[in-house]
Amino acid sequence: MASWDRREYTVRTIEYAVRDGAAIGEFMKAHIAALAGYRKLNGLTDDTAVFDDWATVHVTDDGVTIRFAVQEQVRAVNG
DSSP, X not given: OOXXXXXXXXXXXXXXXXXXXXXXXXXXXXXHHHHHHHHHHTTOOTTSOOOTTSOEEEEETTEEEEEEEEEEEEEEEEO
């Protein structure tokens, strides 16, 4: 029986960007699309509750970006 496990992960960062000067409706569309993408990448159904820290919002001179990360297991090794 293995006495240890080694796990290797990769983290992908996904961003949904809304340009400066866009209407609030465009930001809301981006938010809805980002949430749908987050749910899909994490295998969550539409009715599964999502914590409010699933994404971060970043404001720049060019606009607003909604950003989240997804951790994926690359491989596992038993020793």
